[in-house]
Amino acid sequence: MAVTPNDPQYADCVRGLNTRYIGTPESVRIVNCTDQVVQVVQEAVTYKKRLTVISSGHCYEDFIFNPDVKVVVDMTMMNNVYYDPAMNAVAIESGATMLEIYKTLYKQWGVTVPAGFCYSVAAGGHVAGGGWGPLVRVNGLVVDHLYAVEVVVVDANGTARAVVATREANDPNRDLWWAHTGGGGGNFGVITRYWFKTPGATGSDPRTMLPRPPHDVLISAIAYNWSSLTQDQFTRLARNYASWHVANRGADNPNRVVTSYLLLNHQSNGQIGLITQVDATVPNAHTILDTYIAYMQNGVTATHVPLTNRMAEISPMPELVQARQLPWLEATRMLGTTNPPLNDPTYRAEYKSTFMRGNFPDNQIAAVYRHLTSTAISNPLAGVQFTPYGGQASVVDPAATAIPHRGAAFKMLWSAQWIDPAEDTKHIDWMRRGYADTYADTGGVPVPNDVTDGCYVNYPDGDLSDPNFNKSGTPWYTLYYKGNYARLLQAKRRWDPLNFFHHRQSIGTT
Ligand SMILES: Cc1cc2nc3c(=O)[nH]c(=O)nc-3n(C[C@H](O)[C@H](O)[C@H](O)COP(=O)(O)OP(=O)(O)OC[C@H]3O[C@@H](n4cnc5c(N)ncnc54)[C@H](O)[C@@H]3O)c2cc1C
Structure with a gap:
């Protein structure tokens, strides 16, 4: 048709x-x-x-x-x-x-x-x-x-x-x-x-x-009001997430049953969210969840409150301030479908990504804070989401599949959503400046090293192949594929020798 x-x-x-x-x-x-x-x-x-x-x-x-x-x-x-x-x-x-x-x-x-x-x-x-x-x-x-x-x-x-x-x-x-x-x-x-x-x-x-x-999962959603967080507290929260995921990235770690998202929204949102899912079928699931939340709270004097503000792709979930046990499919449906932009025919957005291997150096987390509190925008739907990695994903050899970031502990999704086309430049610029500033020491992008590990190809970012934004000397394809690019090139030459299938960041034939 x-x-x-x-x-x-x-x-x-x-x-x-x-x-x-x-x-x-x-x-x-x-x-x-x-x-x-x-x-x-x-x-x-x-x-x-x-x-x-x-x-x-x-x-x-x-x-x-x-x-x-x-x-x-x-x-x-x-x-x-x-x-x-x-x-x-x-x-x-x-x-x-x-x-x-x-x-x-x-x-x-x-x-x-x-x-x-x-x-x-x-x-x-x-x-x-x-x-x-x-x-x-x-x-x-x-x-x-x-x-x-x-x-x-x-x-x-x-x-x-x-x-x-x-x-x-x-x-x-x-x-x-x-x-x-x-x-x-x-x-x-x-x-x-x-x-x-x-x-x-x-x-x-x-x-x-x-x-x-798991046939059942525990779901918890809590938030921190921006008004109750100092820069030190914010930094502590972000670093707690990072250090927990670095320490618990092993496949045999009993905490592999914890899946947690830290939603660091722009200050204009009013809240930062922490949504956590734990396999409810393991012994002591409630203790695992409580221990995780206590770890996140370590050194953070601000108390957590119900998640009442829409953030990124999540609707308010104040009822989950007390963790609830739900059947897995229902919980998966609930979390995956509360996503307001998916039904919004006016949705405009910009994204960038970072794989993280280590905890944040001072300059990186200070830059994230600066841009989340910047007055250049007032966008409650702008921010940086931390999402988990590691566990079973880390046991696969980086060359066994084309996606190579097997040493990552978590990843960051930089995102901004808005409606008015006249605001494109403002939101895109905000994100570009934030990303460039955070990775200023490595040419404006998260090059593979002990802390950062490149970018996720499913979150493609055209700026990575633009020398105005990527000044690192590390090409876009190394950020996505690391050492696997040579093999992808070979496959491309064999299976698409005319380069019939292409886009502005596709694998080339040369
Ligand atoms: C709201 C939202 C939530 C997301 N959540 C996640 C998540 O939880 N985890 C995650 O990993 N990613 C997530 N993503 C990113 C998602 O994985 C990528 O956008 C992915 O490319 C989508 O694939 P698609 O086929 O659905 O999309 P499309 O937009 O249709 O395609 C994406 C790319 O793949 C190509 N393509 C699509 N279909 C084919 C095909 N059949 N054959 C060859 N090429 C094809 C397209 O040409 C295009 O280059 C999310 C994205 C959004 C917008």
Whole structure:
């Protein structure tokens, strides 16, 4: 089905979640099967039309919608999740969204994949970029369970075809599988479906092929009022989060069952949030939660209060000031769907990321504080979110998958959301200045070293390839892929020799 500018649904089909990116393609192709994808790609190659792919449109950059793009392949109708006996693995099509995936896997088989927090992100780009989520510390990244991928590629003669690549050691296409374990979407071809099976899983029962999430979790949401925090207290809170995650990053650590988010909002929000989930099925779950919160409170005299303000992607949750025990799927749905921007057709945003290996040096945390208290903006939806890493994610060899940040203890997501296009420059500048200032000692970006460890390709940031913003001498691809870039280049040369699939931060052929 081709949607063209004369169709009523065109406007709905040419926008990402972030309304800074609205496209003007000649057509959007709503596809239903792999053969149709092959056909559409072949046509675009033959007529030399630039083609991109959308699965959910959550991309942080303009990689899907920008003026050069003539054809967009829309994967939203390819959204099945099923057990595939032929592959003896669970198949997930690219357009399937997180909540649908979690529901289908859990209700039928009591299993899950440890993927993203937000319910409406789709598998297509998310998995290819590594796929981080709330179960990371117990189950690793989603790509740690990726068995195979089906991709429509274009060969050196300009012929489109579908290829299946598995992680089997003797698979001649294994490099294409590996390229999809963190290489990022939009690089090698159109991914039509993924198959999942945890390494070492045996038998043909989907109930034993993938991780079982805890059937119950404890959820706690507390906040600190900005008015009660001095700079010292703020610094202490941030450093407590960092030191806890550094000390507890081991896969065997009993605290791997703790998933905690510290939401450091701009001062105009009024609050800083701390949302924590603990596996309620482990012995002493309440004690683990209380001990964690006590650790966070260490040296912080400000008392915590109910989380009453909307922050980043979280709605107010004052009722969770006392931790509540909830069934896992319900809790996952609640946290992932309270996300107001996802239903806001006026949402505009800017993002940057940092993987963290160590605690904050004085200058970095002072710069974060300066920018969160800056009067250059008054934006309650601007801030820096700390999210957990480590645990099971840290036991995988950095070269075993394309995503290399296996030594990270946590990551930071810099984000700002606003509505009025006239305010774009103000919010983007605020973030650029904050990031540049925080990493002033390393050329304005978090280069891999003992403290920082580069950036997350699923949170792409065009500034990393702009010498005005990245003065580090460390190229954007090293920030995303570290030592894995050479292998990604090889895979690109083999599977997309014409560089048909590209965007402004895609893997090159040279
Ligand atoms: C509100 C929000 C919450 C998020 N939460 C998380 C989270 O919890 N964890 C996390 O890791 N990330 C998260 N992300 C980031 C998310 O993983 C990335 O935006 C990811 O790229 C989304 O993939 P998609 O397919 O849904 O998006 P899209 O925006 O459709 O695509 C993103 C990129 O992948 C390409 N692509 C998409 N589909 C295909 C395909 N089938 N074949 C080839 N290329 C394709 C696109 O061309 C584009 O370059 C979040 C983003 C947002 C906006």
